[in-house]
Amino acid sequence: xxxxxxxxxxxxxxxxxxxxxxxxxxxxxxxxMQAIDLWDELTLEKAESGIVLTTDAEGLPxxxxxxxxxxxxxxxxxxxxxxxxxxxxxxxxxxxxxxxGGSADGAAAIAGINRLFRLGLPVSELMRIxxxxxxxxxxxxxxxxxxAEGIGEELTSLPPLPPCHIVVAKPDLEVSTKFVYEHLxxxxxxxxxxxxxxVTAVREGSLPGIIHRMQNVLESVTxxxxxxxxxxxxxxxxxxxxxxLMSGSGPAVFGIFTEEDTAKEAFRQLKAYSPAKxxxxxxxxxx
Ligand code: ATP
Numbered sequence: 001x002x003x004x005x006x007x008x009x010x011x012x013x014x015x016x017x018x019x020x021x022x023x024x025x026x027x028x029x030x031x032x033m034q035a036i037d038l039w040d041e042l043t044l045e046k047a048e049s050g051i052v053l054t055t056d057a058e059g060l061p062x063x064x065x066x067x068x069x070x071x072x073x074x075x076x077x078x079x080x081x082x083x084x085x086x087x088x089x090x091x092x093x094x095x096x097x098x099x100x101g102g103s104a105d106g107a108a109a110i111a112g113i114n115r116l117f118r119l120g121l122p123v124s125e126l127m128r129i130x131x132x133x134x135x136x137x138x139x140x141x142x143x144x145x146x147x148a149e150g151i152g153e154e155l156t157s158l159p160p161l162p163p164c165h166i167v168v169a170k171p172d173l174e175v176s177t178k179f180v181y182e183h184l185x186x187x188x189x190x191x192x193x194x195x196x197x198x199v200t201a202v203r204e205g206s207l208p209g210i211i212h213r214m215q216n217v218l219e220s221v222t223x224x225x226x227x228x229x230x231x232x233x234x235x236x237x238x239x240x241x242x243x244x245l246m247s248g249s250g251p252a253v254f255g256i257f258t259e260e261d262t263a264k265e266a267f268r269q270l271k272a273y274s275p276a277k278x279x280x281x282x283x284x285x286x287x
Pocket of ligand 1: 060061065066067068094095096097098099100101102103105106136175177248249250
């Protein structure tokens with residue numbers, strides 16, 4: 001049977017602001033998202049019937065709760081696909097880390113099915129459909145650098161970041177996005193990130209202007225609950241990062257480095273630093 005292999009890229013949030021809690025329970029956000037060169041791999045193969053997911057990731061459900069199955073089911077129903085699918089996921093993106101691993105997988109499944117079944121749908125249509133799988137999924141389809149508004153699904157593509165190196169370090173804990181948003185006092189936030197200023201800095205290609213504005217309001221919930229995140233941020237800065245921030249709802253922390261040698265040395269040192277359980281040396285990713 002026909003098959004294809006595709007990649008699902010993780011993201012970081014260079015800036016994350018929460019504007020308000022909406023009556024439907026979602027939060028209105030304003031974020032600068034960046035795809036990074038750290039990926040899961042999905043192999044999709046046509047099958048006679050059904051949707052069957054297998055994975056090398058321990059403890060990850062492969063039933064209908066997996067965003068890959070949700071995405072595949074959505075595509076099958078929306079386009080009345082007659083054949084089934086066998087999907088295998090090789091997981092590398094840390095889970096429940098704030099790096100949208102599940103959303104990236106859902107996005108890769110949607111884009112992969114579009115190719116495998118030769119549906120010929122444009123990216124804009126894939127993005128429109130994909131929001132039903134999750135608010136971060138449209139960005140994962142778009143990729144690159146983008147401003148995300150609404151619940152995260154209103155996207156404006158931005159120019160690529162100036163060249164830089166990114167080190168990601170995740171402590172040995174998983175944080176539920178739901179927990180973080182439920183404990184966020186959106187009205188009580190006194191300091192808001194300058195997302196408009198960051199967008200201007202991205203458009204001007206000013207890395208210092210971007211780094212200077214890196215801020216994530218979700219740190220106000222996650223860091224008091226897990227102080228190890230602040231320790232990893234401090235470590236990144238002491239190892240020469242020009243800026244360091246928690247990504248999404250955490251607990252993954254990233255550092256931006258201007259020099260490759262400094263990033264490589266920080267990567268080595270962080271691997272030997274026990275609070276950081278998983279460490280990656282990566283970079284912004286643009287298709
Ligand atoms: P976000 O940054 O969007 O908040 P995250 O990085 O914090 O996401 P994920 O790794 O995407 O978190 O997933 C969190 C939960 O979603 C996991 O506990 C897992 O049970 C569920 N999930 C469903 N599908 C997937 C998938 N394909 N990969 C990872 N997690 C998945």
